[in-house]
Amino acid sequence: MSDTSELVPFRARRAPNPFDPRNNADAFEIRLLLRPSDLSDALRLRHRAYADHGHVPHIDGAEYRDAHDDYPTTALFGAYDDGRLVACMRLCFSMSGDDLAALPCAPYYPALAGIAANAPHGFVEVSRLAIEPGIGNTSYRATLYGYMVRAALAAARAAGVSRIVVATRPDWVATYKHLLSFEQVGEPALYPPGDMPITLLSGNLEDASKRAFMRNRFFRVSDGDIALMRRLLSPILPPIQAAVATASTR
Template identity: 25%
Template sequence: MTTVNAEGSFSRNVADLIGRIAYRRIQSDEDRRAIFRLRYECYLREGAIAPNETCLFEDDFDSAPNGSIFGLYIDGVLASSIRVHVATAEVPFAPALAVFGDILGARIAAGETIVDPTRFVVDHELSRLYPGLPYATVRMGMLASEHAEADYALATVRTEHRAFYRRLLFMEPVGEPRLYPNLKNPINLMGVSFPLMRQRVYTRYPFMASTREEQDRLFGSRRFRAPRRDHGAAPVTGEAAAA
């Protein structure tokens, strides 16, 4: 099988999975606790955190005014989660800014909009059943960047995960790894110009695209800027569009 055919088959498989997934912005205390419990289980399994009595993993950024927590559900079961902060000069709050502020501060001061997805976790058993689940989860960062008209998209990741973001989102490391609050392992900052990256991603991985309707359903109809010209994404079908 050629590389092109393999990528096409992979994209179709992930798109089919996305059709089964309900993307939800988490609001209730019960749902938040379920997310924090999933985080704890995932980070503990990786050896990234120490055990605690609550069996929950949360931090102050979970309550930041510019942050949103999302859960992805398959057949009503929580399968993965990711948190997204949209940082601007007016609301300059994001985990990456707290750690890499000397690198990112100039961008914020210049008026750029930065999207910082963090706390990316996937249920261990469901990830084995659905190999495309991590890609469906990372898609939330693209969706958030599109909605916010982002200038710069980020990922703060462990060293062994850099290749994933380079391959999927064309991101490159920025600076050296640093210690990250509440985590045992050093974290790398990776970034890319979203306007320059977006079409390359949609062309290679069409499942990353989203409609304005889906963006507004998850983030609200308020727009930071005028919408970009439509990138030609087909409407999302299935539960992902209706949930």
């Protein structure tokens, strides 16, 4: 695997902060983070965001990480605005329905195993989505969050998985259900690092993509977006594709 974090022009579809004339529709770009320094920056941002929500103590320079950050089928992305890291997100791919160990949520939501039969090409879990807590503009944060969700849809399409799962706070459940037709999986559980019940949602990728586009054109994922994301994911696609090949022979 290369140690270079590649930047590609996977752009937002509208100004991230419409109140700031200096920003434009090309403001956000995304990287698959591979360099140790970039990974550390993202893990520190993740810790700051969790500390801001009271999930972990405030410790200058601390990183928040777990074992799934080091899985070969895990991708950590960073979103940049004018060269500044403003958000990060982790995607964990599990290409075999009977082996969910690559998904961080699996131990906390046993009901996930019950929908594996509906995912012949596996899952991707969207997790650890964090936005720099120092960014206070609500419109900017909402657009950035939507941009990261759109990037996750493109990555899932690029990898060819069947379903997306996301463990989310209670205040985001209605949004995912409305925009992406996601359905609840099992009962809410205490999913680290928080101490509140977190809901696991899952959706068929094709249905989610169609619903998202109908509800909001911002979420439209074009063939060009998928091609760019496939290039971005190329350092980790070989192990993902190997898992697909193994699963298809069973």
